[in-house]
Amino acid sequence: MAYIAAGAEVNRGSGCPFCAAPEKSDADGLIVYRGTHAYALMNLFPYNAGHMLICPYRHVGVYDEASPEEIDEISRITQTAMRVMRTTSGCHGFNIGMNQGEVAGAGVEEHLHQHIVPRWRSDANFLPIIGRTKALPQLLGDVRQALADAWPA
Numbered sequence: 001m002a003y004i005a006a007g008a009e010v011n012r013g014s015g016c017p018f019c020a021a022p023e024k025s026d027a028d029g030l031i032v033y034r035g036t037h038a039y040a041l042m043n044l045f046p047y048n049a050g051h052m053l054i055c056p057y058r059h060v061g062v063y064d065e066a067s068p069e070e071i072d073e074i075s076r077i078t079q080t081a082m083r084v085m086r087t088t089s090g091c092h093g094f095n096i097g098m099n100q101g102e103v104a105g106a107g108v109e110e111h112l113h114q115h116i117v118p119r120w121r122s123d124a125n126f127l128p129i130i131g132r133t134k135a136l137p138q139l140l141g142d143v144r145q146a147l148a149d150a151w152p153a
Contacts, residue, residue, distance in 0.1 A: 017044075018055045018111040030140065032147045033080070038073040040081055042144045043115070045107075047095075049138045050085050050118040050147065054078055061110050062100050074114060081116050084150045091118035 021029035021041055030042040032052060043051040054077050056070040066074070078096065085091050095117040099105040 037070045052116045054114045085118045093119040
């Protein structure tokens with residue numbers, strides 16, 4: 001609940017959260033890994049524990065405007081993130097995707113970001129359907145630290 005409340009405050013501010021995150025410490029920006037052209041960070045509003053986002057540093061809105069270097073690094077970070085999540089959480093699968101534009105569901109449509117959501121067999125229950133909420137068994141900062149510690153050098 002603490003990070004959900006903090007996220008509401010962050011979203012009321014001006015500016016791009018994906019441009020602001022790299023200016024913070026890894027812990028404060030929820031950054032798991034920093035590359036040359038892109039980085040991985042925890043989703044402030046995760047669908048599942050370990051839900052990461054991969055973003056280019058450059059403020060670009062859609063996939064077809066990203067540079068070849070950005071696309072290459074986003075792909076490589078995605079592969080590593082999947083391996084790290086399997087190792088740290090034992091997940092059984094992933095949902096990976098990008099929502100391009102508000103009409104497609106992008107919460108931050110002006111800055112490209114790819115979702116990596118770890119999935120486990122039987123990870124769905126009645127809570128999201130009836131209670132319209134999702135119980136996450138780990139604190140966001142704890143998950144970020146575990147993933148960052150497991151990231152290969």
